[in-house]
Amino acid sequence: MRYLPHTDEDIHEMLQVIGLSSLNDLFTVIPKDCRSMKELNLPGPLTEWELNDHMDNLAKKMAVPPEYKIFLGAGSYNHYIPEAVRQLIGRSEFYTAYTPYQPEISQGTLQGIYEYQSLVTMLLGMDVANASMYDGASALAEALLMAIRITKRRKVAISSLIHPFYRQVVKTYLTAPGYEVIELPFQQNGTTDLSDINSLEEFAAVAIQSPNFFGCIEDLKSHGEKIHADQKTLFVTVFSEPLAYGLIKTPGSLGADIVCGEGQSLGIPQSFGGPGLGIFASKVKYLRSMPGRLVGQTKDKEGKRGFVLTLATREQHIRREKATSNICSNQGLCALTMAMYLAFTGGGGLRELSALNHDKAEYLKKGLMDVGAVIPFDTPTFNEFVVKFPPDYKITYNRLLKKKIVAGISISSFYPELADHYLLCATETNSREDMDAFIQEVKP
Amino acid sequence: MKEHLATTGLSLNEPLLWEKAKKGRSGFSMPTRDVDTFPIDSHFLGDIPELPDLSELDVVRHYTRLSQWNYGVDSGMYPLGSCTMKYNPKVNERQASLHGFTLSHPMLPSELSQGILTMMFHLERYLSEITGLPAVTLQPAAGAQGELTGMMIVKAFHKYSGSERKKILIPDTAHGTNPASSAICGFTPIPVKSNEQGILSVERVELVMDEDVAGIMITNPNTLGLFEENIRKISDIVHSKGGLVYVDGANMNAVMGIVNMGDVGVDIMHLNLHKTFSTPHGGGGPGSGPVCVAEKLEPFLPVPRIVEKDGSYFLSQDFENSIGKLHAFYGNAGVLIKAYSYIISMGSMLKKASQLAVLNANYLKEKLKDTFYLPYDRTCMHECVFSDKLQEKYRVTTLDIAKRLMDYGFHPPTVYFPLVIHGAIMVEPTESESRETLDLFVEACRSIADEASQNPKVLFEAPIIPRSRRMNETEAARHPYLAR
């Protein structure tokens, strides 16, 4: 087997050095009643040829572009990944490297992550960012736990327009240690309703997603002002589509204390939902309470600039049960991928790409309105929007599916009061031609 | 004169992205616009992001140079204890890059995602076979998240049975994620000291086990590279008082096909796919930490679960006692594909991999035990722990030894962990390393031990060959400089 270099001769000689006669002898320290009696019942071993065939067959059983025209976002977005990004991140010095605990031979990873942290602060208008969390959902959960640690309060409020899966994750993380999670309703215009929130002094944080699950851009400034009426409550914002921030105002400029979200859109393949990238940033005054790894700039003993993991005393391997989080491995390679992607787009490029995405979705939206679809929420959107179709749309949806068009997703399972409402998405990868074809199919 | 592994070479300096940027440059190919512009409300319109602008070649050279400052498994041996830095097969990268997988949306109807769902369902079965525990979740995105999942399941199980227990027993050799994960769940970690043989003793567990203890978190083999020989009896004691046995499977590479965890009384364990199952470490992730459980804990697994019906696979939320969800979608699918590919490429040869990993570790133990102090001179599993005790008299520390190893072309082993050994040096070669590489490593260690006694200054100055010398970590921590 090509992954195992030992010849029979090697094994024999090495056993001699150890003073044993067979490989089985190595395991006599394991009590007999702990040793497995049977062989592993697994398929294979497959040759490289067989493996390739097997995996190609599995990959064929997936509905993906260009064969399928998919108009769906909801937390996973199809954006083109430049070939240069693919090739650079494929360099094995990046992906076969370990966590950079030995900085002298990990400066590539360390400078790369330092740049990632900086780009995140620039994109979101915040002071500091960590080296990443697992995904947008766990980043949000950790942000709320951080707010709870800082304020010493036990309640948080989250908008019901945060992605339903993220809310599910938040509840899982917060109920275990016994904290309370309240959901804020939404208004007629498709944004969060904060009017009913009284006794803010009980809340560690209030979390709002923008653009929210309906694709609507929230008025973060006004939300922030309401929330900061209590001096201690933290304003947490979250996102699932960071490309929006190439176009709209940053959460940092609108008063956010902690910003978190999903970075998949920026150079990371969708891959059925993972691996993703949990982006996490906050104001500098909360730095010591921040979870996750941090890369800092320093000098080596010859005065040369270098980078190193720092403030590790917050983390599990030192603080153990008093750590700011239990996180160890993060999403290092994905963070580096995002930095590469943004390095290629630059500021001007990101703006152009973001505006194009906005316009593609607007085109689809207007096109659907022209054929009678109802847009129930009167708030500007980015990339995604909700459409209210007639009650028989399910038939159209299934007919479109047979034509290999995925016409969004029904949201009534998440919002029972919104029957016949569908969430649609168009990115720079959906052509005008495809959108026109879709609109034609939907025309009554 | 024999050539050393490490040598000097042409290494290029490279500034930060914004130091070489020039406004107006671009490295991105914008698609042709085929729709009109739709202006956005000025209330929402932000400024153009202040990201650095670079040309395509600027960025390509930037990251190429950065990569050349790094050391990866592909460069050389990484004997990091408890990390299992084995070879990352290239063919697995090919599988994860197939368009059918990379372009797949997680919220399509199940019928349109049969490829990945089939893979995930079977991966669950294979991990179940390897661990001997019947039910599996692939959702946790890393080992630590797997531990958190495990702790939540333990909590849910007791709540469901009507007893709200507050304590978790954790050996003093445990990895920091163990107490951290249990604390996040609201448990109080109770430390249990290992005995003089470096393993848990039945008596000490019995002393602290009571009906307020929800369970015990054991790493097996433990972080000293020793098999927890008393695990069966310990499981019995814990079970007798209604507790659960959690195993941290980070060291599974020593016992695949050799120990069936389900049989020895384990109720729940997590695996690290980026360790035992060859998926790349990525410079700090992404990893994957599936959790395998005994039948009585199956109802509590996170949702959605993959169910099979008439030969097709579906995602189901229909489990009312589930602890909930930990990942936005279903886990790190891109990582799962690589582990799956590895498992079917190896088949029952996984056992051989474990045997050879243990062979390599014991070989190093024998060859180095006169060079570095070996606290436990017995057959080890896939890793062994040394210390700097023999070098103390020269004022040379574990840190110095680690730094000097880089000058010899090796990534240092894990240092200062586990905490129970002062100045610990934890060496795990993995089965990927050939005897020749191991011999080179032994030679380097012996040379360093000689330098310690004859010329320690060269150790205090190490490393001298890599791009950077030792970093001023104090300054980095006193005055954190974390972004531009």
Next chain:
Amino acid sequence: MKEISELKLPEDIRYSDDHEWARQEGDLIRMGISDYAQDQLGDIIFVELPEIGKKFEKGEECGTVESVKTVSEIYMPVSGEIQATNQNLAEHPEMVNNEPYTGGWMIQIRPNDLGEMDLLMKKDAYLTMLKG
């Protein structure tokens, strides 16, 4: 790290078995960590101090001292109320390493009972403890 004979251990103060020192100044007690403690911890990067006005019992955890590689708790040498804390340590945590008994002081306490000072070790007893 220093040899025991190299450690600075002033005569006119008391020591706890957690390596804190306490000096009586009028009816207040000033405290910090000993030269042994700072030497063991290494370069101090951060000191977390309690809020003014908070009350603690003798032996209760009242703060933390962080070095690059580790964190250590600080415990009250006597019971009392926090009167003042050394704000200088926020910008200059290295004072704990350089001047553990003067510029690196941490907390000033209004003690409940000055008699509790007698329960702490004098220099010779502390030195014996370090050697043992």
